[in-house]
Amino acid sequence: MKKLIAGAILLGASSMAFAQPGCGVGAMIWKGQSGIAPHVLAATTNGTFGNQTFGMTTGTLGCSTNESIQSMAMYMDSNIDKVARDMSRGSGENLDTLAVLMGVEEADRDTFRKTLQDNFASIFPSSETTSGEAVDAIVALMEQNDALSKYVAA
Amino acid sequence: MGNLLRLGPALFTLALTLSAQAETRTDDEAIYQDPAWLLLGHYQPDTWSDGYTSQADDPNFFLSEHGKHSPQAEFEATLEAMRQPGGGDQHARCRFPARTAWLEERIGLSLPEIECPAYDTWVDTLNTETVTLVFAASYLNSPSSMFGHTFLRLDPPSDDQETNLLLASTISYAADAAAHDSELLFAYKGIFGGYPGITTVQPYYEKIRLYSDIEHRDLWEYTLNLTQDEVDVLLAHAWEIQDHNFDYYFFDENCAYRLLALIDVARPGTNLLGEVSTHAIPSDTVRWVVDKGLVSKVFYRPSAATSVTYSLSTLPDEQQTLSAAIANGYVDVDSEEVSALAPAERARVLDATYDYVRYQSEAEAWPREFAAPLSHDLLRARSTIDDAPSPEQPPEPPIRDDQGHDTFRFSLGAGQLDHREFTQITLRPAYHDVLDPPAGYRSGAQLQFLRMDARYYTDNDELQMEKLVGVEIRSLSPRNQFFSPLSWQVGFGGRRTDTGSERVFAPYLEGGAGGSWKLATGTQAFAIATADLEIDDDLRRGYDAAPGADLGLLFQSDQLSLMAGAKTKAWIVSSQHRQDQAYARANWHLGREFSLFAEFTREDHYDRYQSTWQAGLHAYF
Numbered sequence: 162m163k164k165l166i167a168g169a170i171l172l173g174a175s176s177m178a179f180a181q182p183g184c185g186v187g188a189m190i191w192k193g194q195s196g197i198a199p200h201v202l203a204a205t206t207n208g209t210f211g212n213q214t215f216g217m218t219t220g221t222l223g224c225s226t227n228e229s230i231q232s233m234a235m236y237m238d239s240n241i242d243k244v245a246r247d248m249s250r251g252s253g254e255n256l257d258t259l260a261v262l263m264g265v266e267e268a269d270r271d272t273f274r275k276t277l278q279d280n281f282a283s284i285f286p287s288s289e290t291t292s293g294e295a296v297d298a299i300v301a302l303m304e305q306n307d308a309l310s311k312y313v314a315a
Numbered sequence: 316m317g318n319l320l321r322l323g324p325a326l327f328t329l330a331l332t333l334s335a336q337a338e339t340r341t342d343d344e345a346i347y348q349d350p351a352w353l354l355l356g357h358y359q360p361d362t363w364s365d366g367y368t369s370q371a372d373d374p375n376f377f378l379s380e381h382g383k384h385s386p387q388a389e390f391e392a393t394l395e396a397m398r399q400p401g402g403g404d405q406h407a408r409c410r411f412p413a414r415t416a417w418l419e420e421r422i423g424l425s426l427p428e429i430e431c432p433a434y435d436t437w438v439d440t441l442n443t444e445t446v447t448l449v450f451a452a453s454y455l456n457s458p459s460s461m462f463g464h465t466f467l468r469l470d471p472p473s474d475d476q477e478t479n480l481l482l483a484s485t486i487s488y489a490a491d492a493a494a495h496d497s498e499l500l501f502a503y504k505g506i507f508g509g510y511p512g513i514t515t516v517q518p519y520y521e522k523i524r525l526y527s528d529i530e531h532r533d534l535w536e537y538t539l540n541l542t543q544d545e546v547d548v549l550l551a552h553a554w555e556i557q558d559h560n561f562d563y564y565f566f567d568e569n570c571a572y573r574l575l576a577l578i579d580v581a582r583p584g585t586n587l588l589g590e591v592s593t594h595a596i597p598s599d600t601v602r603w604v605v606d607k608g609l610v611s612k613v614f615y616r617p618s619a620a621t622s623v624t625y626s627l628s629t630l631p632d633e634q635q636t637l638s639a640a641i642a643n644g645y646v647d648v649d650s651e652e653v654s655a656l657a658p659a660e661r662a663r664v665l666d667a668t669y670d671y672v673r674y675q676s677e678a679e680a681w682p683r684e685f686a687a688p689l690s691h692d693l694l695r696a697r698s699t700i701d702d703a704p705s706p707e708q709p710p711e712p713p714i715r716d717d718q719g720h721d722t723f724r725f726s727l728g729a730g731q732l733d734h735r736e737f738t739q740i741t742l743r744p745a746y747h748d749v750l751d752p753p754a755g756y757r758s759g760a761q762l763q764f765l766r767m768d769a770r771y772y773t774d775n776d777e778l779q780m781e782k783l784v785g786v787e788i789r790s791l792s793p794r795n796q797f798f799s800p801l802s803w804q805v806g807f808g809g810r811r812t813d814t815g816s817e818r819v820f821a822p823y824l825e826g827g828a829g830g831s832w833k834l835a836t837g838t839q840a841f842a843i844a845t846a847d848l849e850i851d852d853d854l855r856r857g858y859d860a861a862p863g864a865d866l867g868l869l870f871q872s873d874q875l876s877l878m879a880g881a882k883t884k885a886w887i888v889s890s891q892h893r894q895d896q897a898y899a900r901a902n903w904h905l906g907r908e909f910s911l912f913a914e915f916t917r918e919d920h921y922d923r924y925q926s927t928w929q930a931g932l933h934a935y936f
Contacts, residue, residue: 239520240524
């Protein structure tokens with residue numbers, strides 16, 4: 162099941178390069194969008210652009226063999242602003258999505274949420290933090306936690 | 316003028332032609348004329364002959380070289396290809412799993428088992444139990460988004476703790492426009508064809524990012540009651556069309572149209588395509604899906620803009636001021652004013668302020684040097700507050716977009732223009748004006764297409780085109796301490812204009828920009844600077860232009876909508892006269908099917924006063 166989910170997210174985003182722990186830099190948080198000017202006619206006529214692009218990053222595949230971490234890195238890369246927000250609140254659907262991607266079971270979800278909220282400042286030490294750095298920090302935190310370390314074992 | 320009059324009935328017929336094309340024939344029982352087969356091949360009966368043409372514009376979608384125009388040739392070629400020995404991803408049975416399944420059932424075709432690795436992996440990965448139709452609603456200050464957009468979400472089984480809808484895949488059909496094409500080229504190719512339409516599969520979180528975060532559009536999720544078998548057929552057919560080109564046309568063969576075809580294939584006999592006439596407005600297609608009883612439940616997902624507006628509005632006044640001060644950098648996140656608040660209140664202020672800063676960064680392009688450090692401070696401060704309740708979600712609007720009034724309006728009225736009596740008929744194929752019943756529409760937003768007003772003057776038995784609107788867009792969005800949107804309007808068409816001696820029909824172009832302020836719930840005051848241009852050889856110099864102003868009040872409610880104000884225009888090229896108007900218009904809504912309307916205008920132009928009044932009935936269908 163876990164494999165399916167990780168596969169799905171990779172399938173959906175297969176055209177994107179993405180960040181890896183220790184490999185790619187990843188999207189910088191609050192980088193914002195560029196080049197997505199609203200297309201008045203596109204909106205009027207319910208057309209859309211097939212080739213929408215989202216927060217792009219650098220990075221190479223294959224640095225982590227752990228598919229969960231890969232898919233978390235992938236998700237963080239395009240949703241870092243919202244993940245950071247949910248993390249600071251200790252709740253929210255983007256945080257739950259991270260838990261799903263990491264395969265964190267129901268019983269450990271509270272620990273997962275609490276650990277990330279309490280360590281927000283070390284996961285995002287500055288406003289220049291990239292998603293790659295945040296993923297590294299999350300993995301490191303989980304490794305040190307008795308309940309969570311099993312989810313990041315290589 | 317005569318041409319314009321003839322256009323009226325033509326438009327009317329155009330807008331009312333329902334389903335004539337989509338009906339299937341029953342005079343021949345041949346299998347290749349089975350509606351299900353025609354659907355699978357996207358065949359439509361030709362208008363001028365008794366043949367068929369497929370909407371697919373890709374030779375690879377057909378197994379016969381005559382497939383585009385011959386359901387029979389395609390049927391025979393398909394049957395032949397299915398029976399070929401071998402297997403693998405390139406086998407016809409793997410390329411066309413929905414056709415295969417249909418043939419097996421319809422004619423009892425029995426085929427040996429084969430492996431389709433690519434298709435099987437695709438289906439396993441999508442892991443779909445139910446299908447949800449997602450409708451991206453319009454955004455307040457963007458009436459051009461009023462038509463909405465639709466796509467399908469493939470939901471995994473819901474009894475699984477790893478179920479997560481943000482990760483669910485979506486299927487959408489979109490014009491693959493080249494990013495460097497200009498708006499004009501975009502419009503031209505969109506209407507007359509030229510863009511390939513492609514089916515794409517994307518995770519839902521990317522759709523949310525686009526519609527909810529960037530375009531500020533609320534999402535309505537309509538879970539369909541398709542059975543597992545029907546879902547499987549839908550996926551199989553999506554696989555058949557996903558890499559093939561169907562030329563994209565904005566008005567009919569658009570995003571919504573192709574999804575209707577998928578649902579029709581999944582549940583034969585549904586015939587949603589039969590509802591399509593000249594255009595398939597996504598919000599209308601949602602109505603059809605609801606009317607055909609395909610929906611099991613509806614979920615509302617407010618956009619980032621809706622959420623932030625709501626959470627700011629639920630803060631007490633002094634906290635709103637504090638939030639605005641933090642967002643603008645006047646008050647520090649670590650200041651005493653903030654830390655003095657009780658933890659739960661502090662959490663609410665920080666949450667709302669963060670969402671607001673993010674919104675402004677996306678919508679108003681606040682510079683990153685300012686917004687990013689502030690965002691970081693806000694989240695860091697927030698992360699130290701444990702167990703605060705998560706922010707309250709905006710309530711679901713009581714009336715959904717698909718439950719608002721129907722978009723075609725027919726009006727019959729009678730009135731007087733300077734003591735001459737007339738009867739007026741108005742046809743408006745789409746979409747909404749600010750005095751129509753507001754439920755299900757954004758307040759202050761107006762979008763009208765191809766509206767035609769024709770008058771019959773009883774004193775001299777004269778039939779006159781009074782006004783023909785090409786497009787008219789108006790957006791009145793109130794400003795407050797957090798948001799300062801521009802209210803604006805633009806329109807073109809033809810209308811009667813007074814030359815001093817007669818009323819001539821002249822093409823016009825008008826526009827305006829200004830502000831609007833909320834006075835009370837449902838009431839706003841607006842001030843707009845306007846510009847008008849009229850062209851006609853009866854005008855002294857062939858054209859005339861007028862800067863002007865429009866000041867007024869707008870009240871909208873489910874029972875009554877009212878607009879009153881004063882307009883002034885200074886015609887500066889030909890007539891060099893001022894035109895001043897006081898106007899009042901009211902619509903009394905009888906449910907969402909009918910409105911009684913009355914309007915009165917008093918005008919001072921060419922140094923004489925003139926009154927126009929009219930009253931009548933609007934019907935929406």
